[in-house]
Amino acid sequence: xxxxxQIIEKLExxxxxxxxxWTLVFLGSIVMVTPIIFMISMSFKTGQEVYIFxxxxxxxxxxxxxxxxxxxxxxxxxxxxxxxATFSTLSVLFFDSLxxxxxxKYNFRGREIIFxxxxxxxxxxxxxxxxxxxxxxxxxxxxxxxxxxAFPGLMTGFGTFLMRQFFMNLPDELIEAARIxxxxxxxxxxxxxxxxxxxxxxxxxxxxxLGNWTAxxxxxxxxxxxxxxxxxxxxxxxxxxxxxxxxxxxxxxxLATIPTLFVFIILQKYIIKGIMLAGLKG
Amino acid sequence: xxxNFWENLSINQKLAITAWVFLAIPIxxxxxxxxxxxxxxxxxxxxxxxxxxxxxxxxxxxYIRIFNDEDFWIVLWNTxxxxxxxxxxxxxxxxxxxxxxxxxxxxxxxxxxFYFVPFLxxxxxxxxxxxxxxxxxxxxxxxxxxxxxxxxxxxxxxSIEQALYSVMAPxxxxxxxxxxxxxxxxxxxxxxxxxxxxxxxxxxxxxxxKEIILPALKPTTIFLVVISTIGFLRIFDQVYxxxxxxxxxxxxxxxxxxxxxxxxxxxxxxxGRASALTVILFLLLLTVSLLQLWFMRKQx
Numbered sequence: 121x122x123x124x125x126q127i128i129e130k131l132e133x134x135x136x137x138x139x140x141x142w143t144l145v146f147l148g149s150i151v152m153v154t155p156i157i158f159m160i161s162m163s164f165k166t167g168q169e170v171y172i173f174x175x176x177x178x179x180x181x182x183x184x185x186x187x188x189x190x191x192x193x194x195x196x197x198x199x200x201x202x203x204x205a206t207f208s209t210l211s212v213l214f215f216d217s218l219x220x221x222x223x224x225k226y227n228f229r230g231r232e233i234i235f236x237x238x239x240x241x242x243x244x245x246x247x248x249x250x251x252x253x254x255x256x257x258x259x260x261x262x263x264x265x266x267x268x269x270a271f272p273g274l275m276t277g278f279g280t281f282l283m284r285q286f287f288m289n290l291p292d293e294l295i296e297a298a299r300i301x302x303x304x305x306x307x308x309x310x311x312x313x314x315x316x317x318x319x320x321x322x323x324x325x326x327x328x329x330l331g332n333w334t335a336x337x338x339x340x341x342x343x344x345x346x347x348x349x350x351x352x353x354x355x356x357x358x359x360x361x362x363x364x365x366x367x368x369x370x371x372x373x374x375l376a377t378i379p380t381l382f383v384f385i386i387l388q389k390y391i392i393k394g395i396m397l398a399g400l401k402g
Numbered sequence: 403x404x405x406n407f408w409e410n411l412s413i414n415q416k417l418a419i420t421a422w423v424f425l426a427i428p429i430x431x432x433x434x435x436x437x438x439x440x441x442x443x444x445x446x447x448x449x450x451x452x453x454x455x456x457x458x459x460x461x462x463x464x465y466i467r468i469f470n471d472e473d474f475w476i477v478l479w480n481t482x483x484x485x486x487x488x489x490x491x492x493x494x495x496x497x498x499x500x501x502x503x504x505x506x507x508x509x510x511x512x513x514x515x516f517y518f519v520p521f522l523x524x525x526x527x528x529x530x531x532x533x534x535x536x537x538x539x540x541x542x543x544x545x546x547x548x549x550x551x552x553x554x555x556x557x558x559x560x561s562i563e564q565a566l567y568s569v570m571a572p573x574x575x576x577x578x579x580x581x582x583x584x585x586x587x588x589x590x591x592x593x594x595x596x597x598x599x600x601x602x603x604x605x606x607x608x609x610x611x612k613e614i615i616l617p618a619l620k621p622t623t624i625f626l627v628v629i630s631t632i633g634f635l636r637i638f639d640q641v642y643x644x645x646x647x648x649x650x651x652x653x654x655x656x657x658x659x660x661x662x663x664x665x666x667x668x669x670x671x672x673x674g675r676a677s678a679l680t681v682i683l684f685l686l687l688l689t690v691s692l693l694q695l696w697f698m699r700k701q702x
Contacts, residue, residue: 145502146509149516152578156519158543159531173546219428228418234425241436245636245687247660248680251446251667252439275431305420334524336639337660341668352526356643366534366541373527380522388515395580396587 162370184371197354205332211274220283241277286320323394447678464678481658485634500585518579529643588622628694
């Protein structure tokens with residue numbers, strides 16, 4: 121009896137307006153994921169079922185996945201993307217935080233100029249630099265190489281700015297104390313300062329990695345060899361609308377998207393916090 | 403010798419030298435990969451150059467030709483249309499969702515995750531999904547659904563009138579999650595006392611929205627307007643992968659500035675002309691950023 125009374129009491133708190141709002145917001149969220157759901161559903165369909173409007177394939181098959189993973193160069197593209205994004209992210213974590221730390225914690229003449237100069241690079245759009253980068257790559261033989269894809273993004277003004285903001289909050293006494301104990305300057309940064317800004321580092325890592333994973337324009341320009349494509353460039357190379365195998369294209373799109381979704385499910389809290397952090401600090 | 407020199411320095415001198423050592427590689431990077439290329443982009447925009455031959459100085463001729471080119475004005479107008487229509491639509495939707503989602507407790511995290519997930523997708527992958535949805539019957543899901551409610555088939559990507567909006571839709575869709583999260587963060591940063599004071603004064607929901615939430619969100623809104631305006635002005639991935647032959651068709655109806663730059667530079671190797679177009683894009687984006695600074699200053 122008490123139990124049902126409690127439920128009735130709770131229900132009385134819910135006014136119909138709240139229920140309507142909840143329902144609308146919920147339905148909106150379903151609409152948002154619909155394209156992803158249909159993409160996944162299509163990837164399990166057989167060629168005959170492609171023309172049937174349905175969410176659940178009647179005879180779900182893994183044939184498309186086997187085809188994409190063995191008969192196309194998708195595996196190469198995935199490894200290329202993974203390798204370039206990892207390398208670039210490690211570089212950004214190292215250099216952006218080193219520069220951010222130096223600008224936050226050292227006093228030297230010229231510090232302001234360096235900071236403003238690095239910040240000003242945020243105003244320069246990538247599109248303006250791709251032609252000079254391309255000319256440079258031709259000259260040095262960087263076309264169709266991992267280095268060629270990665271070199272423009274090895275350091276970023278945004279990451280430097282973000283890390284500087286975080287290092288500024290570290291107490292100077294901590295660094296002074298380590299100096300008195302005879303720590304080297306590099307060790308103070310690497311072993312004392314860095315562990316204290318792990319939340320900022322992980323936010324930066326996630327954004328930079330994601331940005332690299334989805335990057336399109338520059339890899340499209342610098343890579344001609346299909347073995348060297350990154351995932352987005354490889355996906356764009358599927359073409360020919362009429363003789364299209366939609367189930368195959370959707371499978372490849374799934375394989376490109378699902379790793380990031382997994383990472384998101386695992387790291388949801390950090391990613392959302394990171395976005396809020398970056399948004400508020402920026 | 404070197405050791406002696408090092409030991410004779412004061413602590414502050416030692417620290418300054420350390421700082422410059424830390425900055426050495428980054429300085430080389432920023433000079434060679436950021437500043438020199440920026441200079442070069444301006445420089446090449448005054449040159450006639452097709453990659454193989456020698457560069458020849460021609461002054462402002464590229465710019466004059468660009469401004470006399472009818473296609474350029476179509477492309478510039480397309481670019482502005484993406485921003486002018488895309489930004490208000492996405493901010494209106496994302497604010498509305500954020501405002502109501504913020505009040506929802508039951509299933510909050512899951513619902514927020516659903517809104518956010520499109521932000522994590524690869525534009526090229528999702529472009530294929532949307533392209534599939536836009537297909538004519540019997541494949542395209544949009545046309546199938548339209549047929550259920552008795553609306554005639556729509557050409558979407560194949561029509562001059564609809565193509566731009568069809569390309570814009572996935573860009574708006576992918577950006578909403580980010581904006582919603584930022585808006586919610588902004589609403590939550592408003593001190594609780596503001597709301598309590600308003601409730602004591604007997605303010606209604608609409609009044610709280612108008613007099614507390616919206617004014618407090620001004621900096622957040624300016625930030626999002628600028629970020630997404632710049633994003634739409636630089637749109638490329640969706641157009642390249644959704645328009646036929648990746649050429650911004652039909653009849654240039656979807657072509658934005660960045661795609662025009664890409665074509666001049668890497669299809670026909672007119673690098674001087676392409677560089678001049680990048681300078682124009684740069685000035686366009688710079689204007690937006692300066693407007694932001696001006697608005698922010700006016701706030702204070």
